[in-house]
Amino acid sequence: xxxxxxxxxxxxxxxxxxxxxxxxxxxxxxxxxxxxxxxxxxxxxxxxxxxxxxxxxxxxxxxxxxxxxxxxxxxxxxxxxxxxxxxxxxxxxxxxxxxxxxxxxxxxxxxxxxxxxxxxxxxxxxxxxxxxxxxxxxxxxxxxxxxxxxxxxxxxxxxxxxxxxxxxxxxxxxxxxxxxxxxxxxxxxxxxxxxxxxxxxxxxxxxxxxxxxxxxxxxxxxxxxxxxxxxxxxxxxxxxxxxxxxxxxxxxxxxxxxxxxxxxxxxxxxxxxxxxxxxxxxxxxxxxxxxxxxxxxxxxxxxxxxxxxxxxxxxxxxxxxxxxxxxxxxxxxxxxxxxxxxxxxxxxxxxxxxxxxxxxxxxxxxxxxxxxxxxxxxxxxxxxxxxxxxxxxxxxxxxxxxxxxxxxxxxxxxxxxxxxxxxxxxxxxxxxxxxxxxxxxxxxxxxxxxxxxxxxxxxxxxxxxxxxxxxxxxxxxxxxxxxxxxxxxxxxxxxxxxxxxxxxxxxxxxxxxxxxxxxxxxxxxxxxxxxxxxxxxxxxxxxxxxxxxxxxxxxxxxxxxxxxxxxxxxxxxxxxxxxxxxxxxxxxxxxxxxxxxxxxxx
Numbered sequence: 001x002x003x004x005x006x007x008x009x010x011x012x013x014x015x016x017x018x019x020x021x022x023x024x025x026x027x028x029x030x031x032x033x034x035x036x037x038x039x040x041x042x043x044x045x046x047x048x049x050x051x052x053x054x055x056x057x058x059x060x061x062x063x064x065x066x067x068x069x070x071x072x073x074x075x076x077x078x079x080x081x082x083x084x085x086x087x088x089x090x091x092x093x094x095x096x097x098x099x100x101x102x103x104x105x106x107x108x109x110x111x112x113x114x115x116x117x118x119x120x121x122x123x124x125x126x127x128x129x130x131x132x133x134x135x136x137x138x139x140x141x142x143x144x145x146x147x148x149x150x151x152x153x154x155x156x157x158x159x160x161x162x163x164x165x166x167x168x169x170x171x172x173x174x175x176x177x178x179x180x181x182x183x184x185x186x187x188x189x190x191x192x193x194x195x196x197x198x199x200x201x202x203x204x205x206x207x208x209x210x211x212x213x214x215x216x217x218x219x220x221x222x223x224x225x226x227x228x229x230x231x232x233x234x235x236x237x238x239x240x241x242x243x244x245x246x247x248x249x250x251x252x253x254x255x256x257x258x259x260x261x262x263x264x265x266x267x268x269x270x271x272x273x274x275x276x277x278x279x280x281x282x283x284x285x286x287x288x289x290x291x292x293x294x295x296x297x298x299x300x301x302x303x304x305x306x307x308x309x310x311x312x313x314x315x316x317x318x319x320x321x322x323x324x325x326x327x328x329x330x331x332x333x334x335x336x337x338x339x340x341x342x343x344x345x346x347x348x349x350x351x352x353x354x355x356x357x358x359x360x361x362x363x364x365x366x367x368x369x370x371x372x373x374x375x376x377x378x379x380x381x382x383x384x385x386x387x388x389x390x391x392x393x394x395x396x397x398x399x400x401x402x403x404x405x406x407x408x409x410x411x412x413x414x415x416x417x418x419x420x421x422x423x424x425x426x427x428x429x430x431x432x433x434x435x436x437x438x439x440x441x442x443x444x445x446x447x448x449x450x451x452x453x454x455x456x457x458x459x460x461x462x463x464x465x466x467x468x469x470x471x472x473x474x475x476x477x478x479x480x481x482x483x484x485x486x487x488x489x490x491x492x493x494x495x496x497x498x499x500x501x502x503x504x505x506x507x508x509x510x511x512x513x514x515x516x517x518x519x520x521x522x523x524x525x526x527x528x529x530x531x532x533x534x535x536x537x538x539x540x541x542x543x544x545x546x547x548x549x550x551x552x553x554x555x556x557x558x559x560x561x562x563x564x565x566x567x568x569x570x571x572x573x574x575x576x577x578x579x580x581x582x583x584x585x586x587x588x589x590x591x592x593x594x595x596x597x598x599x600x601x602x
Contacts, residue, residue: 010178026054027120030115033047034112043400044051048599049134051131052133052599053134053136054129054130054132054134055129055133056068056115057599058599059108059435060594061109061435065111066109067216067435068110068118069105069129069132070106070127070129071089071104071129071139072139073160073164074146074156074157074160075103075389076387079379082375082376084124084127085097085105085122085372086373086376087121087369088107088121089369092111092542093107093110094108096366096368097372098365098392099362100365101391102141103388105367106342108431109435114304119142121371128168130168131168131169135176136173137167137179137180137181137252138179138181138182140160140163140164140167141160141184141197141250143156143184143192144191144389145191145357145386146192147385147397148348148357148395148397149186149325149348150314150350150352151201151322151325153204154186154217155312155313156192156201157311158306159184159201160184162245162305163182163184165305166248167252168351172253172299177267178259179196180198181198182200183196183197183199184203185201186202186203186284186313187202188204188512189326189510190326190509191326193478194232195223195231195447195509196229196480197220197223199220199221199252199405200219201215201217201218201219201220204217206237211358214237215241216239216240216244218234218245219235221233221235221273221281221285224268224270225478227475229480230270231513233278234512235247235282235286241302242300242302243300245300245303246289246292249288249295249297249299250285250292254281257284258281259271260285293299296563312460314351314352315351315353320354321349323348327465327466327509328466328483328508328548329464338417338419339408340421343404344419345419345421348395355398356404357395357397357399358396359396359412360411360416361417361418361426362394362423364427364447364448365429367394367404368414370414371415374414382396382398382399384396384399385397385398393421393422393426394461405424424460424461424536425450425451425459426451427447427448427468427471429444429446429447429470429477430443432488437474437595438472438474438595440472440593441472441488441499441500441501442471442499442584442585442587443470444585446486446525446528447469449528450528450529453529453530454532457537458532459536459537459540464543465483465484466482467482467484468485468486470488471487471488473489473502480516481516484517485503485507485517486501486502486503486528487501487504488500490593492574493572495578496575497582497593498591499583500523500524500525502519503564504518504519505517505535506553506559520524520563521558521563522570523570524570525567527570535566537563559589
């Protein structure tokens, strides 16, 4: 790793913008509270809550090692921000950062005493860690194609920005019963994954009595993953644009009033609905919204961000070949040159403007300092808008089709041009036991093993499949929502502890529906990649033209029938015959479960 000692500046020579006063105040307070904590004036419990609310999360390594999570609303970033992150991860971390499934960026092994300096560097380019962790309104996530999707009903970009600005540092969202997550999607395809969030917003239209169409939203509430997944439920048939932010605030207020503050394991919005019933929760939310006008925080009407930037959809080019999007989309990219395969799989087209977008592959969701700098240069040189995706990649938007060959070469130079970003071999994984206190397995190691196995067998570019892995049942890797999902679990075999996984099949998010995966079977960690490979092989050989994975499962006799063909993999050899089964990926010694206290990781 080459350490860059100079803080980055704009390549254009532009002057640095003044630091946002709110960010500056956050940093000053963090420095002051940290000093009080180090002097013993603030207890460990109080400081833990404070640092979590400021996006600083403890690691399983303990001591002064911490993870810093940067809040990136709806994944949108500017070139100077990528450059600053390159500097920060080289100076203070391991030389790379990780994209989360909620479009944050996080990096690890930052020492506690260095965090104020890190926050100052981030604040210099408008980045903040405020409320990226803790019992707060977390990062407002949104479809990465918003404003660049031929299928959208509205561009949700300014709406997500408005929601982020309304709730960050808002007094009503600081000490909630538990974390609260908001997601936006521009159409029912739901690439933003609204259907498993506390508040999920999907843009839609309705036909009025005079025959005209009105754009607005469908708001869904009380979805969630974790150990007990709940699909979100519709609050009302249609929410007018002028009422969206009051609706979100009303949902949050009901959660604050009724969430379980005595038991964090049952404190999320989904448990409020289970306790009170959806009809009663709906009644309370709508009653809160009705009288919210009297509140000093009333956010009614069209937000400034919408009035200034507009929310008109990108529009569809009726004469173009339009790229299909969303989970389950069949894609065929085999054959041809590597560039032709990349062009077929990684490019989204069909906008009325004629512009296209292209995915940049970030393996396992990781971005190195050199890749950060390369992306910043691409953003400037191509005048492109770049966003993080919830499948841990980047998408480069606003391109002319003639620019694609040059873009491909630039991505190739930094190992980000692999065909099939967001497809089956692009496995999503949480950080796992590498750094997380709750993880019991090395989920990243399994993700790489599955990707490598699919590549070796020529299955890396099978369309219509997604694979997600979590290192424990808590679903930070969103295993419930994937076609093929795994979560880590300790196994006992031949008198020894060993790493294992529960395999799940058939998860799906889209069309205002959430189907969570069904448990198939438990497996030794070292056999999980082979199990995934067999399922993908069988699906690829047996599927009908365009047949979705869930439909294939049903036609094949269900999950139980598919799992029966994998039972031979649920076996541990004797330790002396193959000791590797008793060690996890990327670990040399015997497997050992080391679970720490939860700090609300996702």
